[in-house]
Amino acid sequence: MDDSNLTAAVSEALKNRKFLAELQKNLDEADLAVAKLQPVCKACGKCCNFAQAPHRLYASTGEIALLVAKNPPTTAPPLTCPYQQQDACENRKPRPLGCRTFFCEQHQQKPVTSLLQDVYEKSHAKITQLHAKYQIPYQYRELTQACGELNSCE
Numbered sequence: 282m283d284d285s286n287l288t289a290a291v292s293e294a295l296k297n298r299k300f301l302a303e304l305q306k307n308l309d310e311a312d313l314a315v316a317k318l319q320p321v322c323k324a325c326g327k328c329c330n331f332a333q334a335p336h337r338l339y340a341s342t343g344e345i346a347l348l349v350a351k352n353p354p355t356t357a358p359p360l361t362c363p364y365q366q367q368d369a370c371e372n373r374k375p376r377p378l379g380c381r382t383f384f385c386e387q388h389q390q391k392p393v394t395s396l397l398q399d400v401y402e403k404s405h406a407k408i409t410q411l412h413a414k415y416q417i418p419y420q421y422r423e424l425t426q427a428c429g430e431l432n433s434c435e
């Protein structure tokens with residue numbers, strides 16, 4: 282398989298239920314680690330608005346597969362996550378690791394950013410290992426562009 286072909290890589294991941302189940306478990310564990318840090322979020326949705334935000338969100342093949350498995354992406358303008366409706370995420374359960382571990386600094390009552398980064402790195406290392414274990418082609422893609430690629434191949 283051509284490892285640069287995101288659609289083929291995601292398709293491979295979608296066929297492997299054990300891989301997706303282990304991946305979801307890893308993401309749920311990351312949520313528990315994040316919850317212990319008690320980060321504050323006012324649910325304004327600004328961090329998901331990549332056309333305005335100063336950052337980008339990257340996700341692996343498997344995370345993208347989980348995200349689109351039950352809810353394929355619709356067409357969206359550039360740098361727009363197709364799962365953001367108004368200010369909310371309409372696909373929270375399978376959302377990628379970066380969505381779970383990002384909290385803007387301005388609302389935090391204690392320094393959690395580097396601890397959140399630690400959660401990200403530990404969980405991302407496990408995600409990389411899972412791709413190797415199940416021989417899923419690993420890609421690491423900017424989320425909105427990846428959704429656009431998958432949408433254009435439907």
Ligand code: SF4
Nearest residue numbers: 322323325326328385
């Ligand atoms: S983390 Fe910050 S920017 Fe993102 S939704 Fe919460 S309050 Fe808004």
Ligand code: SF4
Nearest residue numbers: 329362364365370380
């Ligand atoms: S998947 Fe959900 S949480 Fe992640 S960027 Fe899109 S709207 Fe935000």
